[in-house]
Amino acid sequence: MASGDGAPGQGAGAGGAAAEAGATEAPLDALLRRSLDCVHCGLCLSSCPTYRETGREQSSPRGRVYLMRSVAEGRLPLDAGVAEEMYLCLGCRACETACPSGVQYGAMVEAMRAEVERRGVRTGPAKRLERFALREIVPRPKRLRAALDLLALVQRSGADRWGARLVPGALGRRLRELSGEAPRVPPRAERRPLPAVVPARGERRGRVALFVGCVMPELFGAVNHATARVLARNGFDVVVPPAQGCCGALHAHAGDADAARALARRNLAAFAAADVDAVVINSAGCGAALRELEHWLPGEGKALSARVRDVSEWLVDAGLAVPRPPARPRGAPLRVCYDDPCHLVHGQRIADAPRMLLRAIPGLELVPHDDPGSCCGAAGIYNLTHREMSAAVLARKVESLAAAAPDVVATGNPGCILQLRSGLARAGLRARVEHPITLLDEAYAAERSG
Numbered sequence: 001m002a003s004g005d006g007a008p009g010q011g012a013g014a015g016g017a018a019a020e021a022g023a024t025e026a027p028l029d030a031l032l033r034r035s036l037d038c039v040h041c042g043l044c045l046s047s048c049p050t051y052r053e054t055g056r057e058q059s060s061p062r063g064r065v066y067l068m069r070s071v072a073e074g075r076l077p078l079d080a081g082v083a084e085e086m087y088l089c090l091g092c093r094a095c096e097t098a099c100p101s102g103v104q105y106g107a108m109v110e111a112m113r114a115e116v117e118r119r120g121v122r123t124g125p126a127k128r129l130e131r132f133a134l135r136e137i138v139p140r141p142k143r144l145r146a147a148l149d150l151l152a153l154v155q156r157s158g159a160d161r162w163g164a165r166l167v168p169g170a171l172g173r174r175l176r177e178l179s180g181e182a183p184r185v186p187p188r189a190e191r192r193p194l195p196a197v198v199p200a201r202g203e204r205r206g207r208v209a210l211f212v213g214c215v216m217p218e219l220f221g222a223v224n225h226a227t228a229r230v231l232a233r234n235g236f237d238v239v240v241p242p243a244q245g246c247c248g249a250l251h252a253h254a255g256d257a258d259a260a261r262a263l264a265r266r267n268l269a270a271f272a273a274a275d276v277d278a279v280v281i282n283s284a285g286c287g288a289a290l291r292e293l294e295h296w297l298p299g300e301g302k303a304l305s306a307r308v309r310d311v312s313e314w315l316v317d318a319g320l321a322v323p324r325p326p327a328r329p330r331g332a333p334l335r336v337c338y339d340d341p342c343h344l345v346h347g348q349r350i351a352d353a354p355r356m357l358l359r360a361i362p363g364l365e366l367v368p369h370d371d372p373g374s375c376c377g378a379a380g381i382y383n384l385t386h387r388e389m390s391a392a393v394l395a396r397k398v399e400s401l402a403a404a405a406p407d408v409v410a411t412g413n414p415g416c417i418l419q420l421r422s423g424l425a426r427a428g429l430r431a432r433v434e435h436p437i438t439l440l441d442e443a444y445a446a447e448r449s450g
Helices: 016-022 027-035 049-054 061-072 080-088 094-098 105-119 125-137 141-157 159-166 169-181 221-233 249-253 257-272 284-291 311-318 352-359 387-404 414-426 436-449
Strands: 206-211 236-239 278-281 308-310 334-338 364-366 408-410 432-434
Touching: 027 061, 027 105, 049 387, 061 080, 061 105, 080 105, 094 105, 105 249, 105 257, 125 141, 125 249, 206 221, 206 257, 221 236, 221 311, 221 436, 249 257, 249 284, 257 284, 278 284, 278 311, 284 308, 284 414, 308 311, 311 352, 311 436, 334 352, 334 387, 352 364, 352 436, 387 414, 408 436, 414 432, 432 436
Parallel strands: 206 236, 206 278, 278 308, 334 364, 334 408, 408 432
Antiparallel strands: none
16 A cells, blocks of 8 residues: 555546557557457357346447447447447456457457547546546545545444435435445454565565555455465565555546556556565456556556566465464365456466465365356446446356355455455355465464464
8 A cells, every 4th residue: 555645647648558559559540450350250259248148249349349440440439328338348358368369358448448538428427426436535545544434434333224224215225235235344453554574484585575455455454464474474575665556457447547557657666666576466456457557558567567476376386385284174174166356367367376376275175166267247346337237247156156165265356355245145155255365374374373
């Protein structure tokens, strides 16, 4: 988390992830060029969450590429209908994994959303609230903490529950839903900042920087602390640069390319002076964003993006220190389903490392389920902006997990953790949802106590 409370600055250009092409050509020309990679084979259709739910061609990656091409060629106006299809996409990028032609679909959608925002196609109070939250709350640590302190007070007092019961009709039902789905704010003790340096334990093997993000310290501070302990247990000094901040992924996904670039530059400066072997990240969405900084900031972002590693990938490649079995092992193995975060498996193409990490934990049985690589419906703030589609996508995931009957569902992205916790609770399933690093940290703690 950044030590200051700086705001995103203003930049030039229109392209978000399409900035690489936009540096030398107009955004729509870059979109047209990229759209020509799509051969309309249809192999992406079965992997697309919105196409699976609707069956509509325009709600598929192939259909959206055709819409983008038509707008770029001037055959179709960039109107509210086209904009809605761009934002109905969850941005999961499963189509990129399925695509035999290497279509850069995620970059294209972000570029098209940036063009939608540049032309002012999206308007209204919901859009203004989204922009205010993303620009004025999320990337400003002090304001974000104050907002969550207020939410924690409301939750502890029960005002959210009894207040919603006092409101009649559909609005009351909506408020009760929001109350039940709002993330529980952890105690302040779990939200304490990490120290500037966490020294390695045992034989020193290197020095890494930990990217802590914006939401992670406030809602998943325990995961950040667990990550630092696990890295130290594996012989790495852990540095936490104080000037780092929000990665800008939510802003890029929302089409706010200027804010995304400004936040990227702040992180470039924060990590530039860190003399480290890698910048380690425990949030899949942040990792994908920082690994693609060269697309956002051509010529600037490569130095940082080349050093970014997901924590599971880093530990497995470095040679994980396998936890020793506890002195008093539990009875039955802990049944764990691993669910792939979209921006880890499709954005960063990392699937094996988290599973290898989990298999190394004593007393843990890794249990497969039928739908690990599909989206859970969280997609940043998608579960707030497109509630019905998000719920439909989540229902498929919950059904698959219920059939496997795990004790724990493990996944490596904060939005996915919150979404799955909400879905499993509504379905009456008792499995807890945790980050894989939390499970590894628990195994190391059992090793020490033993």
